[in-house]
Amino acid sequence: xxxxxxxxxxxxxxxxxxxxxxxxxxxxxxxxxxxxxxxxxxxxxxxxxxxxxxxxxxxxxxxxxxxxxxxxxxxxxxxxxxxxxxxxxxxxxxxxxxxxxxxxxxxxxxxxxxxxxxxxxxxxxxxxxxxxxxxxxxxxxxxxxxxxxxxxxxxxxxxxxxxxxxxxxxxxxxxxxxxxxxxxxxxxxxxxxxxxxxxxxxxxxxxxxx
Amino acid sequence: xxxxxxxxxxxxxxxxxxxxxxxxxxxxxxxxxxxxxxxxxxxxxxxxxxxxxxxxxxxxxxxxxxxxxxxxxxxxxxxxxxxxxxxxxxxxxxxxxxxxxxxxxxxxxxxxxxxxxxxxxxxxxxxxxxxxxxxxxxxxxxxxxxxxxxxxxxxxxxxxxxxxxxxxxxxxxxxxxxxxxxxxxxxxxxxxxxxxxxxxxxxxxxxxxxxxxxxxxxxxxxxxxxxxxxxxxxxxxxxxxxxxxxxxxxxxxxxxxxxxxxxxxxxxxxxxxxxxxxxxxxxxxxxxxxxxxxxxxxxxxxxxxxxxxxxxxxxxxxxxxxxxxxxxxxxxxxxxxxxxxxxxxxxxxxxxxxxxxxxxxxxxxxxxxxxxxxxxxxxxxxxxxxxxxxxxxxxxxxxxxxxxxxxxxxxxxxxxxxxxxxxxxxxxxxxxxxxxxxxxxxxxxxx
Numbered sequence: 001x002x003x004x005x006x007x008x009x010x011x012x013x014x015x016x017x018x019x020x021x022x023x024x025x026x027x028x029x030x031x032x033x034x035x036x037x038x039x040x041x042x043x044x045x046x047x048x049x050x051x052x053x054x055x056x057x058x059x060x061x062x063x064x065x066x067x068x069x070x071x072x073x074x075x076x077x078x079x080x081x082x083x084x085x086x087x088x089x090x091x092x093x094x095x096x097x098x099x100x101x102x103x104x105x106x107x108x109x110x111x112x113x114x115x116x117x118x119x120x121x122x123x124x125x126x127x128x129x130x131x132x133x134x135x136x137x138x139x140x141x142x143x144x145x146x147x148x149x150x151x152x153x154x155x156x157x158x159x160x161x162x163x164x165x166x167x168x169x170x171x172x173x174x175x176x177x178x179x180x181x182x183x184x185x186x187x188x189x190x191x192x193x194x195x196x197x198x199x200x201x202x203x204x205x206x207x208x209x210x
Numbered sequence: 211x212x213x214x215x216x217x218x219x220x221x222x223x224x225x226x227x228x229x230x231x232x233x234x235x236x237x238x239x240x241x242x243x244x245x246x247x248x249x250x251x252x253x254x255x256x257x258x259x260x261x262x263x264x265x266x267x268x269x270x271x272x273x274x275x276x277x278x279x280x281x282x283x284x285x286x287x288x289x290x291x292x293x294x295x296x297x298x299x300x301x302x303x304x305x306x307x308x309x310x311x312x313x314x315x316x317x318x319x320x321x322x323x324x325x326x327x328x329x330x331x332x333x334x335x336x337x338x339x340x341x342x343x344x345x346x347x348x349x350x351x352x353x354x355x356x357x358x359x360x361x362x363x364x365x366x367x368x369x370x371x372x373x374x375x376x377x378x379x380x381x382x383x384x385x386x387x388x389x390x391x392x393x394x395x396x397x398x399x400x401x402x403x404x405x406x407x408x409x410x411x412x413x414x415x416x417x418x419x420x421x422x423x424x425x426x427x428x429x430x431x432x433x434x435x436x437x438x439x440x441x442x443x444x445x446x447x448x449x450x451x452x453x454x455x456x457x458x459x460x461x462x463x464x465x466x467x468x469x470x471x472x473x474x475x476x477x478x479x480x481x482x483x484x485x486x487x488x489x490x491x492x493x494x495x496x497x498x499x500x501x502x503x504x505x506x507x508x509x510x511x512x513x514x515x516x517x518x519x520x521x522x523x524x525x526x527x528x529x530x531x532x533x534x535x536x537x538x539x540x541x542x543x544x545x546x547x548x549x550x551x552x553x554x555x556x557x558x559x560x561x562x563x564x565x566x567x568x569x570x571x572x573x574x575x576x577x578x579x580x581x582x583x584x585x586x587x588x589x590x591x592x593x594x595x596x597x598x599x600x601x602x603x604x605x606x607x608x609x610x611x612x613x614x615x616x617x618x619x620x621x622x623x624x625x626x627x628x629x630x631x632x633x634x635x636x637x638x639x640x641x642x643x644x645x646x647x648x649x650x651x652x653x654x655x656x657x
Contacts, residue, residue, distance in 0.1 A: 014474055054556075057519050059470040066471060100332065100345050103466045150600050150638045151276075151342060178600040178634055186605035195517065 002026055004039035011043035011067050012050075014060060023071040033075045040068055044114045051111075052197040058107065061196075065110055087118035089207035090140035092131060094122030095176075096155040101148035104176050104196075108144060111196040117142075117203055128155065128162045135163065141170035142203050145189065148177035156187040164188075171206045173199060212500065224543025225571065228505035229257055232445070236503045241441045248443030252310050256447060256629070259593045260545065261570045264626030268619065268655030270648060271447065271595065271629055273575075274313035276343040276637030277603075277644065278303045287340035290320030290333060293430035300434055304444060307648055312438050312446035314635075316343055319427035325420040327378025330462055343637055351375045352463040354472065357479035360463070361486045368490075376462070379416035382409035447547070449506045450498020452491050452539070455484040455531040460513040473519070473527060484531040492538030499544040506547045506573070507539055515552030525560055533566060540571045550596070551634070553578040562587040577633035582621045585628075594622065595629040598647065603632065603639035608646035615650035623655065630655060 002025040010019035026036050047064045050056035091112050095105050102124050109121045120138050122130055131143060143163060145156050156179075160172050174189040175198070184192035193199040213219075213227065231237075233253040240246035251266075258265035279289045282299035289296045296317040303313065320333060330351075331337075333344035351372060352360060360367045374381045391401020404410060438444045453461075459480065460469035472480050495507045513519075514528035536546040554576060561567075569591050576584055576596035584594050597618055602611055615630070622628045630651050636644075 016474065055520075057517055057523070058466075059473050059519055059523065062467055062470040063474050098338070098342055100347065103348070149343075149345065150604060150634075150636075153601070153604050153638060180599060180601050182599070182605045182610075183601045186601075 002029065004031065004035055007036065007039045007071075008043045008046070011040065011064060011071075012046045014063055016063060016067055019067045020070050020074065023074045027074060027078055033078045033080075036071065036075050040071055041114070044068060048111065048114065048197070048200070061107060061110065068114070088116040088209040089142060089203060090118045090120070090138050091142045091144060091203060092120045092122065092134045092138060092140040093144035093146065094126035094131060094134075095124040095146045095148075096152050096159055097125060097127050098155055099147045099149050099152045100124045101146075101177070104148065105144075105146035108146065108175070108193075108196045108199045111200050112144075112203055115200045115204070116209075117207075128159045131159050132162050132166045132168070135168050135170070136166070142206055143168070143170065143172045144199060145172060145174045145187075146176045147174070147179060150178050152176070152179070153183055153186060156183070156189065160188045171202075173202050175199065219543075221541050221543060221568075221571075225505070225540070225545070226543075228499065228543045228545075229260075232449075232504050233257060235439055235445075238436060238440045240443065245441060245443035249439060249445055252443070253445045256311070256445065259627060259629050260573060262590075262593065262627040264657055267657060268623050268651065269311065269629045270651035270655060271311050271575075271631040272307075272309060272313045272644070272647070273632065273635045274303060275316050275635035277639045278313065278315040280638070281306065281641060281644075285334065285340045286316060286343045287320070287334035289316045290318050290323075290344075291335070293317070293427065297430060297434045297437075301437065304438055304442060307644055309444060309648070312435065312444050312448070314448045317427075317431060317434070318344075319424055322420045322423035322427065325379060325416055325423060327380075327416075328376065329378055330376045346461070348461060348465050350465045350468050354464070354468065354476065357472075357476065357483055361479070361482045364486045364490060372463075377416075379420075380413045382407070382413040385410055446504055447506050448508055449502045449504025449544070450495060451508050451510065452495035452498075452535060452546075454509065454511060454514065454528065454535055455487040455491055456480075456514065456528045457510075457512045458487060458491070459483050466513070469513070470519075473523060477527075480527060484527070488531055488534055488538070491535050492542075495535070495539045495546075496542040496544055499539075499542070505544040507544050508547050508549050509535065510549045510551070512551055514557065515550070515554060516556050517553070521556055521560060524557055529557075529560055529564075533564065536567060536572055540568065545571065545573065547573045547575065549575050550579065551577050553580075555580055555583060558583055558587040562591065567591060573629070575631050575633070581618060585622050589622075589625075589627055593627050593629060595631040596633045597622075598630070598632040600632055600634040600636055603636050603643045603647070606643055608642050611643050611646035612650040612653075615647060616654045619651075619654040623657075626657075 002022050007022045010022050023036060047056050047060060051061060093109050095101055109119045112119050120134055122134055145159055147156055156174055172189040173191045173193050174184055174187055175193040181192050191202050193202055235249050255265040255269045259269055276286060278299050279286050282302050284295050284299050300315055331344050331346055334340045334342060370384050370386055373383045385404055387401050387404045391397040435446050460466060464472060499505050499507060514524055539546050573593040581597045588594055598614055602614055
């Protein structure tokens with residue numbers, strides 16, 4: 001009989017077809033959907049840790065994300081009510097004005113989500129005012145500014161300044177392409193994260209969840 | 211022009227032939243004896259580095275990109291639409307900073323892209339403001355179920371499927387017929403008639419217009435290169451481009467997400483597609499070198515970097531196509547100049563241990579790769595450079611720049627086989643930092 005442990009190993013071994021088949025079998029066998037989703041979370045946690053220590057990479061994150069999406073679709077109709085879990089923090093994220101690159105930003109947003117954050121993703125080429133408005137609307141205490149090109153430096157700086165001017169007293173992290181510690185300094189952001197796991201670590205620290 | 215006995219020549223002889231032509235300035239008359247002397251000394255220095263010898267001083271390169279427009283106070287739009295302004299801005303940049311090797315900028319034919327309706331990029335005045343440089347638009351331009359078509363006949367796929375998706379004006383290329391009609395007299399009209407359909411005719415008009423606009427650009431671009439070389443004695447080190455097949459599939463056929471899923475869902479298709487595209491990648495590179503008379507072929511590398519995949523997957527998916535592309539270029543006597551974006555720390559062993567790349571045939575410009583490790587592992591095999599961060603050109607001080615240059619020189623210069631270069635193209639730089647970069651290069655680059 002299929003167990004939720006089978007589902008965990010199928011996801012972490014990147015066996016997509018098995019993972020989806022197991023999720024269906026578990027649902028059909030009457031397993032509580034909450035238990036199935038918990039297994040998914042456990043699997044994502046394992047993959048996230050592997051990513052952190054350099055044993056999993058972008059293809060594994062993307063495939064795991066796809067598996068998670070499909071399994072959720074299989075399970076959702078059987079959920080009794082929307083079992084909302086309390087987010088450990090809210091994050092507003094986006095690629096700054098003038099830059100249209102989204103890959104790294106998407107991965108950071110995804111990693112934050114599976115680590116329990118409520119993420120508002122503003123997309124790419126986000127004007128300064130867009131970040132200010134999103135922070136006001138969501139009450140997020142953390143902002144992530146992404147940029148791949150050197151042209152992102154000044155919009156990042158302008159965004160940090162505008163957030164401060166608007167009274168935002170949370171934390172801002174910057175990252176992507178040609179961003180580094182000297183650009184953190186230049187933009188006035190609170191931290192630079194070199195990859196998605198660094199973003200998660202920072203967000204957890206800032207939310208007191210580390 | 212290649213010599214008549216080209217086919218009998220060895221790859222090393224072909225490389226000698228191409229390098230000799232380039233190092234002599236391609237037979238053009240130099241404006242002054244000083245320009246000739248300067249050109250030949252700079253070219254010799256660059257060849258010394260390629261051949262892993264120790265030159266008299268470290269050659270200092272600068273991929274200037276947007277910095278040229280910014281320094282001259284013209285817009286990025288001007289660089290792509292006003293060749294006179296672009297030429298003047300580029301000459302000014304080389305004069306003001308006393309550059310030793312032509313600094314590739316962003317002078318490209320905006321009008322040709324407009325006429326084609328190129329959808330893979332946004333460029334100044336066309337999707338991005340005139341004050342900003344161009345950017346790529348990643349997307350899914352080939353569906354997962356189209357691999358078989360691409361693999362079976364890549365050129366046909368490009369012509370009839372890819373062109374309509376990336377060039378708005380060439381949509382009607384999807385209606386092009388099979389060329390089987392060339393084989394018998396009665397077949398010919400059946401083949402030719404589709405070319406008379408109005409949308410197809412319009413697409414060809416756009417195609418030929420864009421060709422003429424490209425030629426016009428190449429005239430201005432070539433004249434600029436000639437002016438810098440013959441007038442100032444500054445050699446160009448960009449002879450053309452190519453791309454690793456995996457990067458083409460990943461960047462603008464399937465997109466990053468698409469190819470990363472395909473690596474798990476249809477790995478054989480990905481590998482077969484890379485194989486199928488390889489001859490095009492090589493032919494394009496070699497054709498560029500023939501046309502420009504300059505053997506250095508930039509291979510702009512994206513998705514093999516650290517973090518994009520495991521080392522096992524790198525060895526399976528990326529390295530074979532990359533290696534065969536380099537070998538194909540080397541075979542024809544041209545020189546792969548690998549522009550390695552991101553970090554390559556985990557890949558150095560794969561490259562060093564391979565054993566098939568002949569020493570002294572490739573150049574590597576590293577972005578975030580640890581240069582000390584690269585020197586140790588790749589240094590015995592190939593010329594290396596890179597690492598000076600683009601961020602320092604914008605946010606650093608001249609003192610920090612000087613320190614970084616000194617540190618980089620100490621790590622990578624000893625024994626030769628090293629050229630100094632930033633790790634990325636330079637936009638948004640301050641003049642003081644560019645000056646600090648170049649003067650520190652001269653100060654610490656003496657052997």
